[in-house]
Amino acid sequence: MVRMQQVHGNKVVIVSNGDDGKAVPGCDGLITNDPKLELAVRTADCLPILVTDKKGLIHGVIHAGWRGLRKRVIGKTLNLINRKFGIGPSNLRIYIGPHICVFHYEVKGDVAGFFDETVIIDNKKYLDLALVANNQLINLGVLKKNIEINKTCTFESKDHFSYRRDKTNKRNQYLFRLNV
Numbered sequence: 406m407v408r409m410q411q412v413h414g415n416k417v418v419i420v421s422n423g424d425d426g427k428a429v430p431g432c433d434g435l436i437t438n439d440p441k442l443e444l445a446v447r448t449a450d451c452l453p454i455l456v457t458d459k460k461g462l463i464h465g466v467i468h469a470g471w472r473g474l475r476k477r478v479i480g481k482t483l484n485l486i487n488r489k490f491g492i493g494p495s496n497l498r499i500y501i502g503p504h505i506c507v508f509h510y511e512v513k514g515d516v517a518g519f520f521d522e523t524v525i526i527d528n529k530k531y532l533d534l535a536l537v538a539n540n541q542l543i544n545l546g547v548l549k550k551n552i553e554i555n556k557t558c559t560f561e562s563k564d565h566f567s568y569r570r571d572k573t574n575k576r577n578q579y580l581f582r583l584n585v
């Protein structure tokens with residue numbers, strides 16, 4: 406398994422069998438073309454994003470909160486996949502795992518100002534992280550039918566850790582490898 410020492414940045418690293426057991430420092434995206442290599446992403450409210458392609462040649466994980474989305478960590482990942490493996494966005498399949506829903510993700514005005522995907526209720530601003538990711542993916546050329554969004558809200562779910570709810574250091578871990 407390869408893990409990330411996540412920093413809410415946009416550094417994306419290609420890993421291989423030789424990286425098994427490592428925690429890659431300062432990194433919020435991993436990609437591999439080794440189908441057996443297990444990649445881990447840890448979140449508590451942020452988006453855990455799993456990426457693969459239609460032929461199962463590559464797979465990757467992304468950790469994205471508002472900072473990562475603003476820094477275009479998704480675009481950097483997709484560009485790297487295209488550049489290193491020749492797989493374009495229209496051939497990718499994306500799964501966005503459990504995350505905090507818009508109604509539990511109140512943000513300050515400065516954060517809201519970075520994004521169009523906000524709603525205002527009683528003068529409070531809320532950010533829809535998954536919608537930001539979805540819109541970035543569509544703009545990059547990923548097909549809508551190839552994007553799946555898990556609607557489970559980490560704040561509401563008893564089965565998930567939530568930073569906003571618990572102020573916890575605990576994280577939900579998602580492991581991803583391709584079946585071979």
Ligand SMILES: [Zn+2]
Nearest residue numbers: 506509558561
């Ligand atoms: Zn919620």
